[in-house]
Amino acid sequence: MPNIDRRGFLMTSAAGAFASAAGTTAFAQTSNAASASAPASASGANAKPPRVTRILADFIVGTGYGNLPAPVRKEGVRTLMNWVGVAVGGSHDETVNRAVAALTPFSGPPQANLLGRTERFDIMNAAFINGVSSHIFDYDDxxxxxxxxxAGPVVSAILAYSQYRAVTGKDFLNALVLGVETELRIGNAVYPNxxxxxxxxxxxxxxFGSAAATGKLMGLSVEQMVGALGLAASQPVGLRESFGSMNKSFNPGRAAANGIFAALLASQNYTSSDGMIExxxxxxxxxSTKQDYREITDGLGSHWESTLNTYKPFACGIVIHPSIDAAIQLRNQEHLSADQIARVDLRVHPLVLELTGKKTPQIGLEGKFSIYHAVAIAIIDGAAGEKQFSDVKxxxxxxxxxxxxxxxxxxPSIKPEQVDMTITLKDGRKLHKYIEHAIGSTQIPMTDQQLETKFSDLAEGILTPEQTRALIDKCWHVEQLDSASEIATxxxxx
Structure with a gap:
C-alpha cells in the first residue's frame, strides 16, 4: 500500500499556558529540553530515544484540573457532548444488540449503565459496549x-469507572482531557506509517488514552502509571480491514476496556517495562516504521493536541465530508433536484477512493464508505445524517x-480536506464548487448549537425531548457536577 501523506490535515491550535502550576511548568520545560535534542526516529543503530513512557506518566500524574487552560476545558466539554450524543444514538443498532446478547451471560456485577438502554454491566463490558455504540455511525469526533x-476509548472507560467509584465533574473532565492528549500525541509519533x-x-x-484517563481517576502513582501505559502498549487492537463491518466499532470499544484492564492491574503494582512505548x-x-518521539514530549503542558479535535456534521468517514459539503451547497444554492442532473464529477485526494470507493453499496454501513452514495444522498436529501445511511436509502x-x-x-494536487466538484445538468449548464475546508473542520467548526441539534437528532426515539434536554445540560455543565455518574443516569x- 502506498504511503499516503495526510499532513494536509494539520491545523494550528491555540496553545495554552498553565495558569497556576509552577511545578507543571517546570515539568514542561524539562520535557522540552529532554526531547529537543532527541532524534526523530529511534530506528537508527545508535539512536537513543527519550524516556517517553516515564515522561508521559509524570505529565499525567502531575497535571490537575487547575492546570488546564480555559480553551482546553471548553473543547473537552464539547468532546464529551458529542460523544454522549453519538453513543445514545447508536445504542439500539443491531451491532449493539448482538454485543449485549453475547456478553450478558458472562458479565460481572451490574456496575455501569449502557447509554440509551436499561441494561447494566460490569465496568469493562459497559465500557466496551458504549465504545462500540459511539462508533457505529462513524459520527464521532x-x-x-x-x-x-x-473520545470513544477514553470517555467510554471513565464514564463506566465513574459509576463504580465517585468522581467529581472536574476530575472527570481533567481525566478526559489527559486521556485524549495522551492518545493523540502517541498517534502523532507514528502517523501516517x-x-x-x-x-x-x-x-x-x-x-493508551483509556489507561491514562482511568489511571488518573484511580490516583495512580508515577510508577503505577508507567505500568498502566506499558500494559496498554501490550494491547494494540484494530485493523483497517475491519472497515465497513461491525468489527470496526469493536476497536474503540475494546481499547476502552483494555485501558481499564491495564489501569486496574497497575493499581495493584502489576509491573511492566518502563520503556514500553519507546x-x-x-x-x-x-x-511502525516511523517513530517521532518529539511529537509525544514537545510542548507538554503548553501545547494541547486536544484543542484540535473536530466533530462531524455528517455520519460517515471524514474524507467524504468535503464532497458532501459541496453537494449540499450546490443543491441549496441552485434548488437542484436529482432529475435535473446528467452527471457529477469529482476530483479527490487518493485517500478518498482508497477508503470510500464502494460503487455499489448494498447496506447502510457500506454506504458510509461510498463517495458515490454520499454525494447522491446529499443532493437528494440535502443532508447526510444517520438517516441518510440506512439500508433503505x-x-x-x-x-x-x-x-x-x-x-x-x-x-494528487487535491488535499484530503478538499474537493473539486462539477455538476453537469441535463440542460447543459455546469455548476462548480471547490471546497478548501469543509464544515466541521478546525477552520469551520460546528457551533455549540449545531452540536446540540446533532445530539437531539440522534437521541430522537430513544430519549424523550425532556430527557434529551436534561442530558445535554448535564454535559455542558459537567464541571459543576458533584458526580459525573449523573450523565450516565x-x-x-x-
Missing part, C-alpha cells in the same frame, strides 16, 4: 492530523440512479 476518534500499513489507529492509540522492541518500533432506486451518475477521479430511557 475526529483528530484530523491522525484520523483518531479520541502506522495507519497506512493497516492498523486502525483509534484502537491502537486509544488504549524501547527497541517496544510498541512504536514494533508497529442505499437501496432506493432514486438514490441508485443518481449514484450511478457520480464519477470520482484521483488528483440521565441517559437512561424511560
Amino acid at each position: 475526529t483528530h484530523l492530523k491522525t484520523i483518531i476518534h479520541p 502506522h495507519y497506512d500499513v493497516g492498523w486502525h489507529i483509534t484502537g491502537t492509540c486509544g488504549v 524501547a527497541k522492541r517496544g510498541w512504536a518500533n514494533t508497529i 442505499v437501496r432506493d432506486p432514486k438514490t441508485v440512479a443518481l449514484r450511478d451518475k457520480v464519477n470520482a477521479v484521483v488528483d 440521565a441517559a437512561l430511557p424511560r
Whole structure:
C-alpha cells in the first residue's frame, strides 16, 4: 500500500499556558529540553530515544484540573457532548444488540449503565459496549492530523469507572482531557506509517488514552502509571480491514476496556517495562516504521493536541465530508433536484477512493464508505445524517440512479480536506464548487448549537425531548457536577 501523506490535515491550535502550576511548568520545560535534542526516529543503530513512557506518566500524574487552560476545558466539554450524543444514538443498532446478547451471560456485577438502554454491566463490558455504540455511525469526533476518534476509548472507560467509584465533574473532565492528549500525541509519533500499513489507529492509540484517563481517576502513582501505559502498549487492537463491518466499532470499544484492564492491574503494582512505548522492541518500533518521539514530549503542558479535535456534521468517514459539503451547497444554492442532473464529477485526494470507493453499496454501513452514495444522498436529501445511511436509502432506486451518475477521479494536487466538484445538468449548464475546508473542520467548526441539534437528532426515539434536554445540560455543565455518574443516569430511557 502506498504511503499516503495526510499532513494536509494539520491545523494550528491555540496553545495554552498553565495558569497556576509552577511545578507543571517546570515539568514542561524539562520535557522540552529532554526531547529537543532527541532524534526523530529511534530506528537508527545508535539512536537513543527519550524516556517517553516515564515522561508521559509524570505529565499525567502531575497535571490537575487547575492546570488546564480555559480553551482546553471548553473543547473537552464539547468532546464529551458529542460523544454522549453519538453513543445514545447508536445504542439500539443491531451491532449493539448482538454485543449485549453475547456478553450478558458472562458479565460481572451490574456496575455501569449502557447509554440509551436499561441494561447494566460490569465496568469493562459497559465500557466496551458504549465504545462500540459511539462508533457505529462513524459520527464521532475526529483528530484530523491522525484520523483518531479520541473520545470513544477514553470517555467510554471513565464514564463506566465513574459509576463504580465517585468522581467529581472536574476530575472527570481533567481525566478526559489527559486521556485524549495522551492518545493523540502517541498517534502523532507514528502517523501516517502506522495507519497506512493497516492498523486502525483509534484502537491502537486509544488504549493508551483509556489507561491514562482511568489511571488518573484511580490516583495512580508515577510508577503505577508507567505500568498502566506499558500494559496498554501490550494491547494494540484494530485493523483497517475491519472497515465497513461491525468489527470496526469493536476497536474503540475494546481499547476502552483494555485501558481499564491495564489501569486496574497497575493499581495493584502489576509491573511492566518502563520503556514500553519507546524501547527497541517496544510498541512504536514494533508497529511502525516511523517513530517521532518529539511529537509525544514537545510542548507538554503548553501545547494541547486536544484543542484540535473536530466533530462531524455528517455520519460517515471524514474524507467524504468535503464532497458532501459541496453537494449540499450546490443543491441549496441552485434548488437542484436529482432529475435535473446528467452527471457529477469529482476530483479527490487518493485517500478518498482508497477508503470510500464502494460503487455499489448494498447496506447502510457500506454506504458510509461510498463517495458515490454520499454525494447522491446529499443532493437528494440535502443532508447526510444517520438517516441518510440506512439500508433503505442505499437501496432506493432514486438514490441508485443518481449514484450511478457520480464519477470520482484521483488528483494528487487535491488535499484530503478538499474537493473539486462539477455538476453537469441535463440542460447543459455546469455548476462548480471547490471546497478548501469543509464544515466541521478546525477552520469551520460546528457551533455549540449545531452540536446540540446533532445530539437531539440522534437521541430522537430513544430519549424523550425532556430527557434529551436534561442530558445535554448535564454535559455542558459537567464541571459543576458533584458526580459525573449523573450523565450516565440521565441517559437512561424511560
